[in-house]
Amino acid sequence: MEHKPRSSRKVPMQVLSLGLPRTGTASMQSALQTLGYNDTAHGFDMISHPEIGAPWMEAVQAKFLGHGKPYGRAEFDALLGNCAAVTDMPCACFWEELMAAYPDAKIILVERDIEDWFKSFEATAITELFSKVADVIVNYIEPLIGSQIGPMNRELVYGFFNAKTPDEVRQNARGVYQEHYRRIREVAPKERLLEYRLSEGWGPLCSFLEKEVPKGLPFPRINETAALKVKIREVQREKFKAASVALGRYLVPVAAVGIAMWYWYRK
Template sequence: MLRVIGAGFGRTGTMTLKTALGMLGFAPCYHFTEVFAHPEHLPHWAAAADGREPGAWRVPLHGYAATTDWPGVVFWREMSEAFPDAKVILTIRDAAEWYESMRNTVFAAIGGRFPETAERFRAFEAAEHLAAFREAGLIGRSFAGRIDDRDHVIACYERHNDEVRRTVAADRLLVFRVEDGWAPLCAFLGVPVPDRSFPRSNAREDFRSTVLRAPAG
């Protein structure tokens, strides 16, 4: 049963949050990297995103304690309604910085600007379902069908964040910047602060090596 729902778009510290949640005992946590470790999940994500089976997102999340990043963020509202006791964490960062990070990582990969990554995508056994989710879920539902206009993409990002803030009850929501570290996260989740440094994961320069790589553990 989900205990934590990550409502922040990718490139807002979602891999860092995944790692931190694991260190705090909220594991396993579903992040985009999970779809490459479990390609059998992708037909369910795609079917939920394009509306053929709206509740199919539940199938991949069986046994997970938390989510961050895509594909789960597409269904943050449905998850928050289905798991009313789960906490919701909205990771954010400066919109212009976020866009540049997306442009140089996720959008670059979608556009085939990383030749080695493009080859790995083509060889991926669930590539067709991954492409279907990308079009219906990531591009379609997160960015209203297009990612070629900076102002439009930023407007989608800001609108999403505003909607989460308006929708989720204040006592259930943490708006979180990863540079804030352990204190607000642990206070929100009601757990002690670890005696280890707060993690830092998936910087832009590491993106290519993390794409299609199965999660550790």
């Protein structure tokens, strides 16, 4: 599938919010947009931009399977378009590459109690991504409609969590979570790093980003588990609808040929 970037880069990448999914990434996206980072990347982008599934698959296979060229500044510029900030997966899983590609960007590390995080992550990213319905979509519908979003997300989760099965993802999740935060704290320049929890509100975030605190606006708190499940159902409906259209293109000619052959044999 040909990938067309959402836009060419016209502004510098300014913020890398590298907390793992289910740590408030949707809330962070909303907060960053409120502060003026109008194009902030999030995993939900794939719903409105399914074409980015293919280049993300290239990046995932290069990083975790050693297939192809690893992504660098040029590739991320094309993939992320005009984003001034990033959050959520897949970006958080490419934290090293993004920090190298955008060395002047500020880094935000949002952390959550590990057991609360695991409960939310297990109920969404694991359970939903590897469900029976997801199997049908990944194995049959997405190849039919030319989408790589489902397969890419599965390869990303397996690669990032050093797993080959959903159960191994569960077993490895807490250790990988802790290592992710440890490594970023170890590598990120202290003057460009903000360790942050959503409960702290606007103050520390605005001070770090040198922005004024929005007047009269509470800090956004989005229920990510609920929001993700809504998005997943939306994606599933759209994919089944697209599959019906694609099947129609094949079935109509096949039916026409069948009718023609029936008439021919009747002669």
